[in-house]
Amino acid sequence: MMDAKALWQRYQDWLYYHEGLGLYLDISRMRFDDSFVESLQSKFDKAFADMAALEKGAIANPDENRMVGHYWLRNPDLAPSPELTQEIVQTLEQIEAFADQVHTGAVHPPKESRFTDIISIGIGGSALGPQFVAEALSPDSPPLNIHFIDNTDPRGIDRVLSQINNLASTLVLVISKSGGTPEPRNGMIEVKKAYAAKNLDFSKYAVAVTGPDSNLDKVAKSEGWLARFSMYDWVGGRTSEMSAVGLVPAALQGIDIRAMLEGAKEMDDATRVADLKNNPAALLALAWYYSGKGKGGKDMVVLPYKDSLLLFSRYLQQLVMESLGKEKDLDGKIVYQGIAVYGNKGSTDQHAYVQQLREGVPNFFATLIEVLEDRQRKSPEIDPGVTSGDYLCGFLLGTRQALYENNRDSITVTIHQVNPRTVGALIALYERAVGLYASLVNINAYHQPGVEAGKKAAAVILDLQQKVMTVLQTERKALSISEIADKAGASEQIEAIYKILRHLHTNNRGVVLTGDLAKPGSLTVSLS
Numbered sequence: 001m002m003d004a005k006a007l008w009q010r011y012q013d014w015l016y017y018h019e020g021l022g023l024y025l026d027i028s029r030m031r032f033d034d035s036f037v038e039s040l041q042s043k044f045d046k047a048f049a050d051m052a053a054l055e056k057g058a059i060a061n062p063d064e065n066r067m068v069g070h071y072w073l074r075n076p077d078l079a080p081s082p083e084l085t086q087e088i089v090q091t092l093e094q095i096e097a098f099a100d101q102v103h104t105g106a107v108h109p110p111k112e113s114r115f116t117d118i119i120s121i122g123i124g125g126s127a128l129g130p131q132f133v134a135e136a137l138s139p140d141s142p143p144l145n146i147h148f149i150d151n152t153d154p155r156g157i158d159r160v161l162s163q164i165n166n167l168a169s170t171l172v173l174v175i176s177k178s179g180g181t182p183e184p185r186n187g188m189i190e191v192k193k194a195y196a197a198k199n200l201d202f203s204k205y206a207v208a209v210t211g212p213d214s215n216l217d218k219v220a221k222s223e224g225w226l227a228r229f230s231m232y233d234w235v236g237g238r239t240s241e242m243s244a245v246g247l248v249p250a251a252l253q254g255i256d257i258r259a260m261l262e263g264a265k266e267m268d269d270a271t272r273v274a275d276l277k278n279n280p281a282a283l284l285a286l287a288w289y290y291s292g293k294g295k296g297g298k299d300m301v302v303l304p305y306k307d308s309l310l311l312f313s314r315y316l317q318q319l320v321m322e323s324l325g326k327e328k329d330l331d332g333k334i335v336y337q338g339i340a341v342y343g344n345k346g347s348t349d350q351h352a353y354v355q356q357l358r359e360g361v362p363n364f365f366a367t368l369i370e371v372l373e374d375r376q377r378k379s380p381e382i383d384p385g386v387t388s389g390d391y392l393c394g395f396l397l398g399t400r401q402a403l404y405e406n407n408r409d410s411i412t413v414t415i416h417q418v419n420p421r422t423v424g425a426l427i428a429l430y431e432r433a434v435g436l437y438a439s440l441v442n443i444n445a446y447h448q449p450g451v452e453a454g455k456k457a458a459a460v461i462l463d464l465q466q467k468v469m470t471v472l473q474t475e476r477k478a479l480s481i482s483e484i485a486d487k488a489g490a491s492e493q494i495e496a497i498y499k500i501l502r503h504l505h506t507n508n509r510g511v512v513l514t515g516d517l518a519k520p521g522s523l524t525v526s527l528s
């Protein structure tokens with residue numbers, strides 16, 4: 001443990017401050033030493049070189065043979081061809097024009113003078129960025145209220161629809177880069193039926209954000225939807241907030257997307273510097289590498305001490321874990337990489353799990369996000385000379401100190417205010433840090449093979465359900481679960497078949513289970 005004087009010196013030695021953005025980064029409470037930094041110098045040289053190549057259009061995602069171009073979204077001239085530059089600029093202009101027409105009523109629903117609400121349907125990167133930005137930046141009384149359907153949960157869809165008081169003035173964004181992800185497709189079909197049930201022509205309320213010629217794009221084109229915005233294969237879902245995926249919902253809510261892009265661009269300029277101590281993303285990557293020994297040995301606890309940044313941790317879960325959580329490295333070696341991310345907000349979480357952080361298993365490092373401005377008006381005094389914001393600040397600094405005293409590391413990112421520029425900068429900071437860290441540990445941060453496995457497994461279950469129903473309809477008599485499995489030619493899938501039948505039975509889908517539910521093997525199954 002360093003004494004106060006030495007610690008103050010360390011804080012100043014390692015402090016990164018971006019004057020234009022008013023952003024500070026403090027990694028002084030990560031207990032690495034100079035020899036550690038030295039040991040990573042050559043890895044950082046390579047990381048900086050990889051990143052420079054990536055920005056020039058290298059195939060930085062070799063597994064999918066794709067470029068990685070999210071930085072071009074906020075600096076179109078960086079794009080490797082004039083065509084791409086043009087596409088980025090034109091899409092941005094199309095987004096602004098559309099949002100403007102919706103706000104002025106030039107574009108309005110068939111039976112109303114204005115759109116008042118948005119249902120945004122999407123999942124993963126097609127929801128988490130938009131949700132984080134909506135929570136962080138939407139005005140207290142936005143021109144349109146946004147609601148998210150980000151799952152295929154029937155009750156969840158009903159819940160969102162129950163909160164819409166007038167579908168006839170509600171715009172529907174269907175966001176899916178691939179245009180084929182099952183969950184948003186299900187959401188779209190259910191919402192389409194809700195519009196039809198009210199005799200509303202869905203195509204007059206629907207907007208697509210998807211890759212050109214995707215299934216979704218084809219549907220939007222053939223049905224003549226209100227608008228279609230392009231998403232590119234060189235922008236990953238988890239780095240798509242600065243593409244139409246994030247900018248369309250943000251612009252419709254009246255959020256200054258140009259400022260968001262500007263903040264991201266300013267941060268990109270700062271994180272392009274090939275000099276560790278003057279590059280905030282490199283400093284983060286260094287801190288992460290130190291904490292988990294380059295193997296993700298410690299979790300990243302994200303603790304913004306600001307309600308509006310509540311969803312930052314959920315956003316980072318995908319950005320960090322879908323990028324770094326990989327089985328193999330770029331040489332095909334099994335490495336099981338990753339950094340687990342969790343957290344909500346401070347000081348609230350101090351009344352939930354900070355007890356474990358302070359005294360329990362030391363398997364994490366904390367990332368505190370400090371916002372200097374309490375609110376946009378004068379605060380009332382709680383006690384003489386003290387405001388609620390003083391408490392928030394005190395809790396943050398106190399928690400940081402309490403963790404450090406008990407040998408728990410932390411990083412502190414400080415911004416002066418949550419606004420489109422600083423949110424854009426935060427997103428850009430973490431996108432770059434993930435990219436640099438991935439180079440340090442030699443993995444591809446830009447594909448997600450593991451997710452395909454989940455999608456395939458779901459398809460197997462749905463196929464099994466069809467087979468089981470066919471057996472029941474053919475046999476037309478009560479059968480045991482093992483008889484059904486055998487007749488379906490899937491005897492090794494007997495447990496999955498039992499689970500499917502239980503789900504169908506619970507939802508009155510024409511299947512009845514009879515017998516002792518505690519003894520599934522003894523149940524008989526019949527059509528109702």
Ligand SMILES: O=P(O)(O)OC[C@H]1O[C@](O)(CO)[C@@H](O)[C@@H]1O
Pocket residue numbers: 123124125126175176177178179180181184236237238322448451
């Ligand atoms: O935007 P899409 O293509 O529907 O994909 C949604 C999400 O699913 C994934 O492809 C896999 O989780 C994410 O990378 C992506 O953000």
